[in-house]
Amino acid sequence: EVQLVETGGGLIQPGGSLRLSCAVSGFIVSSNYMSWVRQAPGKGLEWVSVIYAGGSTYYADSVKGRFTISRDSSRNTLYLQMNSLRAEDMAVYYCARGVPAAGTFDYWGQGTLVTVSS
């Protein structure tokens, strides 16, 4: 059974750093492309970052230079390192598994809430 479980969210002050984790089971994290998608309270979905099976990474302009996506195959876990956090980064962060050659996401975690506030 495919499962994705995010952890690491919480309350952080503006300018601070946080690392989110997404532990996956039922598949190998490096075999698919994987993304982080966020949703601010009461708002729509916003794509944040992707890491492809080959290791290439891409970011939304809103987080480029501040966030870093990575994975650890030995732990079967996806990460999102978030630095220089801003109020507008406050959101529920979802990790999602990509569907090869389809450009979409078939499995999602339950999300972890990041609150940026002083």
Add this chain to the structure above:
Amino acid sequence: EIVLTQSPGTLSVSPGERATLSCRASQSVSNSYLAWYQQKPGQAPRLLIYGASSRATGIPDRFSGSGSGTDFTLTISRLEPEDFAVYYCQQYGASPLFSFGPGTKVDIK
């Protein structure tokens, strides 16, 4: 940069009726890399349609997708109580690499 526009913003429909949701892109979506998701309050999005018209695993056949280029449609043929939710379209390939529309809320009339 590609922009996805969804209409209407809110659609009020009675159970058993048909719902037609629109997603328009500001430029052509390559290879029909257009997907639809359903999201209920407090839940993660659920993939319904990919490749503009292919149903994801386990999705009932009352959900169908169509369109190409810049105009796409999600149709729910007969609304069930569990279908009242927010629906998002999503594209892949343009800049930004992935993007979502603002969503259409389908609520009970």
